[in-house]
Amino acid sequence: MVDMPLNHYRFRSVWSVDSPPEQTFDVLADLAAYPHWWREVREARQVAEDAAELRCRSVLPYDLVFQTHHNTKDPRTGLLRADLVGDLDGTASWRLEPEGRGTRLVYEQEVVVRKPLLRALALISRPLLKANHELMMRSGRRGLRTYLAGFRAGAREGRPIG
DSSP states (O other): OOOOOTTEEEEEEEEEESSOHHHHHHHHHOGGGHHHHOTTEEEEEEEETTEEEEEEOOSSSOOEEEEEEEEEEETTTTEEEEEEEESEEEEEEEEEEEETTEEEEEEEEEEEEOOHHHHHTHHHHHHHHHHHHHHHHHHHHHHHHHHHHHHHHHHHTTOOOO
16 A cells, blocks of 8 residues: 555545435536535635636634636536646545435545645644545535535425525
8 A cells, every 4th residue: 555645635425415316416417506505615706617716714813716628528427527736636526326205415525734834834734634624525415415405405495596
């Protein structure tokens, strides 16, 4: 097994939501809307059709700013993948599949942290960064579930969704 540099991270999270895959995919593909449902995504600025600059901050006192560019956006297979460039360099992906009346989501991220302060403190900050990421993912899962529940409520009341 090859050791990874201290500033290299791999994350995997599995979520379930009570929303059909098509609707869930559309929400996840809309990069500019992430701050509406994921509180740690503090800002999203559209920079191209399939790209946005995101500013993220969880409980630790620093922001991570990076551009995310979709390189795969396939609702038919449920795959959404993006390249990340900036304070984080690497890839992130969502895989969606039907699960009962909802959707199972698998989020995978492989990145190198480029932010100079975090690189300099890699030895001591690594456990904190991993815990910070886990908290951010829990919050994102809650936010997405709440956001999608609003779509379902609107559909029941006859309001347009999406």
